[in-house]
Amino acid sequence: MLKLRPIFWPTAIMLPIILFSLALAVWQIDRREWKRDILDRMATNQAAPPMPLEELVRSDPLRREYGRVRVAGSFLHDKEFYLAARSLKDKVGMQVVTPLRTDSGAIVLFDRGWIPSEKKDPAKRAEGQSSGRVELTGIVRRSQAKRQFAPDNDPAKNFWFHVDVPLMRQMAGGSPDPVLDTFFLEADATPNPGGVPIGAQTRLDIPNDHLQYAITWFLIALAGAGVYLAYHWENGRLTVNGRTKGKA
Numbered sequence: 001m002l003k004l005r006p007i008f009w010p011t012a013i014m015l016p017i018i019l020f021s022l023a024l025a026v027w028q029i030d031r032r033e034w035k036r037d038i039l040d041r042m043a044t045n046q047a048a049p050p051m052p053l054e055e056l057v058r059s060d061p062l063r064r065e066y067g068r069v070r071v072a073g074s075f076l077h078d079k080e081f082y083l084a085a086r087s088l089k090d091k092v093g094m095q096v097v098t099p100l101r102t103d104s105g106a107i108v109l110f111d112r113g114w115i116p117s118e119k120k121d122p123a124k125r126a127e128g129q130s131s132g133r134v135e136l137t138g139i140v141r142r143s144q145a146k147r148q149f150a151p152d153n154d155p156a157k158n159f160w161f162h163v164d165v166p167l168m169r170q171m172a173g174g175s176p177d178p179v180l181d182t183f184f185l186e187a188d189a190t191p192n193p194g195g196v197p198i199g200a201q202t203r204l205d206i207p208n209d210h211l212q213y214a215i216t217w218f219l220i221a222l223a224g225a226g227v228y229l230a231y232h233w234e235n236g237r238l239t240v241n242g243r244t245k246g247k248a
Contacts, residue, residue: 004229005237014228018221025217032210039208042066046204050137053102061183065140066204069185072135073102075110077122079172083160088114088198096197097163097184099172100136107174109165109184110138113197127194138185139202 045067053071056064076099083095093116100110112128119125143165146152153160155167166181174180187199 003239004232005239007232007235007237010228010231014224018224018228021217021221021224025214025221028210028214028217032208032214035206035208035210039206042204042206045140053108054104056140057179061140061179062142065142065183066202067140068188069138069140070135071100071102071108071110071138071185072133073100074133075100075130076107076172077129080122080158081109081160081168081171082120082158083111083163085161086114086201088201091116093117094120095201097160097168099169099174100134100185103133106177106180107169107172108180109163109168109172110136111141111163111184111186111201112192113187113199113201115196115198119196125194125196128192128196130193136185137188137190139188140183141186141202142183143181 041063042065045064048067050068050070051064053069056067056069079099081097083097086093086095093114095114096112098110098112099107101107115125122129141163144162146162151161153162153164153167155171160168163184165184166176168184169181170176186202187197189200192199
């Protein structure tokens with residue numbers, strides 16, 4: 001029978017490391033299931049036919065994220081917003097988010113896609129500035145929060161790093177709304193006159209690497225336990241059937 005007489009300092013150092021590694025491994029398993037639920041819902045939403053905007057707002061829009069929506073209305077081109085630091089095929093540019101006044105009078109945000117930096121001036125892409133009523137298909141995305149270490153939005157300079165839907169809608173003349181403030185729409189691959197903005201910028205290849213992370217943390221815990229036992233073996237504190245192995 002294996003018996004262990006723990007040495008204080010190795011135990012005080014290694015035990016928290018082993019327990020912490022095991023806790024992270026279990027957490028990664030939970031994250032894997034959480035990510036699988038998200039990916040399954042994304043696949044279901046993407047496979048569904050486009051729904052009218054009216055149907056989306058009657059449901060929970062965030063449960064329909066990455067689903068497609070039909071919307072009609074008129075763009076408010078004079079109230080464009082610009083998402084900085086966006087690239088396409090290694091070329092630096094930005095994305096244009098344009099408020100859309102729907103046929104019902106509501107204002108939703110529509111990310112029309114990517115433009116090169118030299119085309120920021122709307123006059124340089126006049127062909128793509130659709131006037132009058134338009135009918136569009138957009139992909140549902142949730143309002144974005146500032147990421148850690150990311151720069152702050154600068155609304156005064158119309159310089160944005162994430163889509164703050166409530167603030168952008170307010171600046172575009174929209175009234176606060178508990179549903180419309182939770183999401184915006186991203187353009188599909190339908191080409192615009194003049195070639196820009198370029199839609200279909202939605203990122204759908206979301207990885208699920210949590211199983212690999214869990215295995216890594218389990219192996220770290222196992223390695224820590226091995227080092228701990230080996231140390232006690234060498235110092236004669238690990239015994240088998242009452243007989244000390246290693247140094248006395």
